[in-house]
Amino acid sequence: MKPRYARVIVDRAIHRELDYLIPENFADRLDIGWRVRVPFRDKAALATVVAILDESDASGIRPIEAIVGEGAALSPKLLELARWMSAYYCCSIETVMRSLLPQVIRRAEMSYKKQLFVRPAGALPHDAVEKLRNRAPRQAELLAAVSKLSGPVSATELLRQTSLDHQTLRGLEKRGFIEVREEAIERDPHADEQFIATTNLELNAEQNAALAAVEAAMQTAETARPILLHGVTGSGKTEIYLQAIRSALARSKTAIVLVPEISLTPQTVERFKSRFAEAQDMVAVLHSRLSEGERHDEWHKIQAGRARIVIGARSAIFAPLENLGLIVVDEEHETSYKQEEAPRYQARDVAVVRAKLETCVVLLGTATPSLESYFNATRGKYQLVSLTQRVDDNQMPLIRIVDLREEKRKAKSLTILGEKLHRAINARLEKREQTILFLNRRGFSTSLLCSACGEARECPNCSVALTFHRTAARLSCHLCGHTAAVPKKCPACGEDALIYSGFGTEKVEANVQQLFPKAVVRRMDADSMTRKDAFRETLRAFRAGKIDILVGTQMIAKGLHFPNVTLVGIINADLALHLPDFRAGERTFQLLTQVAGRAGRGETPGEVFVQTFTPFSPSIQFARHHDFAGYFEQELEFRERCDFPPFRHAVLITVRSAHEARAKFSAETLARRLKESLPDEFILSSPSPAPLEKLQGEFRFHILIRGEAILRLSRLLRGTFGKLPLPEDVLASVDVDPYQLL
Ligand code: ADP
Numbered sequence: 029m030k031p032r033y034a035r036v037i038v039d040r041a042i043h044r045e046l047d048y049l050i051p052e053n054f055a056d057r058l059d060i061g062w063r064v065r066v067p068f069r070d071k072a073a074l075a076t077v078v079a080i081l082d083e084s085d086a087s088g089i090r091p092i093e094a095i096v097g098e099g100a101a102l103s104p105k106l107l108e109l110a111r112w113m114s115a116y117y118c119c120s121i122e123t124v125m126r127s128l129l130p131q132v133i134r135r136a137e138m139s140y141k142k143q144l145f146v147r148p149a150g151a152l153p154h155d156a157v158e159k160l161r162n163r164a165p166r167q168a169e170l171l172a173a174v175s176k177l178s179g180p181v182s183a184t185e186l187l188r189q190t191s192l193d194h195q196t197l198r199g200l201e202k203r204g205f206i207e208v209r210e211e212a213i214e215r216d217p218h219a220d221e222q223f224i225a226t227t228n229l230e231l232n233a234e235q236n237a238a239l240a241a242v243e244a245a246m247q248t249a250e251t252a253r254p255i256l257l258h259g260v261t262g263s264g265k266t267e268i269y270l271q272a273i274r275s276a277l278a279r280s281k282t283a284i285v286l287v288p289e290i291s292l293t294p295q296t297v298e299r300f301k302s303r304f305a306e307a308q309d310m311v312a313v314l315h316s317r318l319s320e321g322e323r324h325d326e327w328h329k330i331q332a333g334r335a336r337i338v339i340g341a342r343s344a345i346f347a348p349l350e351n352l353g354l355i356v357v358d359e360e361h362e363t364s365y366k367q368e369e370a371p372r373y374q375a376r377d378v379a380v381v382r383a384k385l386e387t388c389v390v391l392l393g394t395a396t397p398s399l400e401s402y403f404n405a406t407r408g409k410y411q412l413v414s415l416t417q418r419v420d421d422n423q424m425p426l427i428r429i430v431d432l433r434e435e436k437r438k439a440k441s442l443t444i445l446g447e448k449l450h451r452a453i454n455a456r457l458e459k460r461e462q463t464i465l466f467l468n469r470r471g472f473s474t475s476l477l478c479s480a481c482g483e484a485r486e487c488p489n490c491s492v493a494l495t496f497h498r499t500a501a502r503l504s505c506h507l508c509g510h511t512a513a514v515p516k517k518c519p520a521c522g523e524d525a526l527i528y529s530g531f532g533t534e535k536v537e538a539n540v541q542q543l544f545p546k547a548v549v550r551r552m553d554a555d556s557m558t559r560k561d562a563f564r565e566t567l568r569a570f571r572a573g574k575i576d577i578l579v580g581t582q583m584i585a586k587g588l589h590f591p592n593v594t595l596v597g598i599i600n601a602d603l604a605l606h607l608p609d610f611r612a613g614e615r616t617f618q619l620l621t622q623v624a625g626r627a628g629r630g631e632t633p634g635e636v637f638v639q640t641f642t643p644f645s646p647s648i649q650f651a652r653h654h655d656f657a658g659y660f661e662q663e664l665e666f667r668e669r670c671d672f673p674p675f676r677h678a679v680l681i682t683v684r685s686a687h688e689a690r691a692k693f694s695a696e697t698l699a700r701r702l703k704e705s706l707p708d709e710f711i712l713s714s715p716s717p718a719p720l721e722k723l724q725g726e727f728r729f730h731i732l733i734r735g736e737a738i739l740r741l742s743r744l745l746r747g748t749f750g751k752l753p754l755p756e757d758v759l760a761s762v763d764v765d766p767y768q769l770l
Pocket residue numbers: 229230231232235259260261262263264265266267268419420
């Protein structure tokens with residue numbers, strides 16, 4: 029046989045593909061997408077096969093050492109997707125591969141959990157147990173138990189039930205009465221849950237039209253555009269996803285459902301598992317809280333084709349499903365679809381690209397479309413489908429704006445709950461209805477100031493104030509996790525003049541409990557939810573009506589249904605507005621709309637109080653009137669004026685170093701080089717200190733570039749970086765379509 033070669037991408041970033049000889053013993057098996065172990069420099073390395081070649085002009089070719097795992101870990105389509113990501117997001121293909129394949133699959137060190145199973149060895153003579161009784165009474169007892177079995181049973185279970193030991197089991201095996209075999213078992217994260225099958229609900233007219241649009245797109249997938257499903261909260265979007273997936277299955281296709289990690293609750297998973305309960309394996313779940321073993325098993329369940337629906341967070345967009353018919357991206361506007369480390373991809377956008385490569389339909393659902401997606405819809409790039417009514421015909425909640433400036437004048441100090449919100453809570457307590465209070469900031473006091481010298485306690489590693497946490501009785505940095513003891517006197521001037529200022533959820537909880545001593549108040553944020561089951565338990569208690577007031581961060585803003593919640597208070601709507609970020613207004617609008625959607629999902633209409641110092645800001649006013657279109661118009665105008673997305677793409681370069689001067693120098697050099705190499709169509713901003721000047725001990729400088737042709741810009745950037753070696757202690761990162769401009 030003629031020798032053949034495999035071109036591979038080695039896991040370690042070397043920015044080159046290498047050729048290896050395929051040994052004869054696996055020449056007929058090895059194919060594109062398989063994982064192999066190859067000799068690399070003087071060590072072995074793991075790699076992915078990206079091409080099979082009949083010849084290679086590389087010199088000193090060495091043979092592949094071994095195959096890792098069985099079958100292709102990546103389909104040719106996923107490889108193509110990886111190449112696109114590498115080119116678009118301006119990062120190495122090896123980095124992309126690390127996101128595409130979970131570590132447990134890449135390393136292939138873990139395999140299925142094995143267990144011993146026992147079964148009868150063929151038909152037993154009817155007197156076998158009797159005959160054995162005298163010679164080996166314990167073996168006889170075990171045999172009697174085995175003979176009653178209808179199928180194989182786990183050895184551990186059998187021995188536990190009969191109180192017999194392993195030696196007896198092996199003795200019986202030796203006599204040839206039973207078979208003991210090691211078999212793989214699956215670690216199913218939902219094995220101990222029962223899913224009661226549900227059937228399709230009867231859709232209302234708007235839902236029917238939406239489903240029809242998705243089905244029509246599936247008929248003509250080659251030419252179909254992505255569908256943007258804009259439906260108010262409670263309009264029954266999930267029901268449409270479920271029925272659209274049913275349609276995809278009926279066409280022998282598979283489906284991926286992306287959900288923001290924070291919304292991937294047991295409740296959500298249950299809705300999907302129950303609708304597709306006909307086969308145990310039908311729905312696989314992928315998210316960051318799985319154990320490595322569970323992830324391994326879920327992934328193989330997908331790869332082997334047993335799971336036909338995958339529901340998961342961001343990286344589930346890379347699920348190795350064949351024959352994709354539908355990709356759903358729920359809450360498409362969610363910023364958590366953006367990965368904040370390399371590869372800095374946006375899963376919603378990757379979903380649109382994957383759908384194109386796989387000729388499948390992509391459905392983006394949300395109550396508050398991102399400006400980018402809505403813009404695409406108004407330009408005809410996406411197809412817009414709207415749901416304007418809540419399924420239960422409930423009214424949209426009434427949103428009232430509370431002017432904190434006025435409240436402050438009245439109370440002469442910073443208030444947490446204004447008078448109006450206070451009264452509204454009282455009324456709810458009397459009626460035994462529930463309240464949610466929302467504040468997007470953890471901790472007790474947001475800073476510790478000295479009233480004598482004005483110094484605030486800052487993080488030594490980051491340029492932010494430390495937050496005081498009362499339960500932990502410590503100061504802590506929310507960016508790097510640094511903690512410090514609370515000083516008695518100001519460490520800067522020595523005066524005994526420290527004052528706490530600003531407040532977070534911990535203080536809201538304490539304050540509310542003090543104002544309403546009889547109410548049951550609970551807090552839900554990253555600090556109070558450290559225990560694994562705390563989240564689930566709190567939600568259950570809240571649903572059961574055992575909590576009157578739930579205080580929390582964005583953890584409680586998303587996708588939860590509580591029919592008895594009739595009041596939502598937004599303690600401070602301005603937090604996001606003051607971030608130095610062109611998306612600040614958009615985020616505020618989305619957040620208000622999402623949080624407001626939590627109110628009044630039952631019989632009683634809901635009421636929302638929005639406390640703010642900027643009552644006339646457009647994002648607050650438009651959210652108040654549930655006017656997405658109006659909001660969109662004015663925000664778009666602002667973006668166009670400033671050359672921001674969706675009119676231009678943005679690329680953010682961050683240059684950082686522990687040495688401030690070196691970071692600055694490198695940023696300036698880089699900016700100069702970019703100025704020389706980038707054509708005029710790209711708008712290059714001069715390097716400037718990042719809004720967050722120091723983070724985790726490093727000084728940071730930003731260069732912002734805006735333009736339309738991202739693939740071209742990425743290529744040019746790669747070229748510039750290639751020719752500009754940065755000093756060893758300076759790092760630069762490129763973020764295409766950035767979300768954080770901090
Ligand atoms: P959304 O995802 O748009 O917020 P959901 O799909 O969660 O809305 O629907 C809200 C509630 O209405 C759910 O309890 C769902 O079961 C129910 N629902 C959805 N569609 C229908 C329908 N056609 N008939 C009756 N109930 C429905």
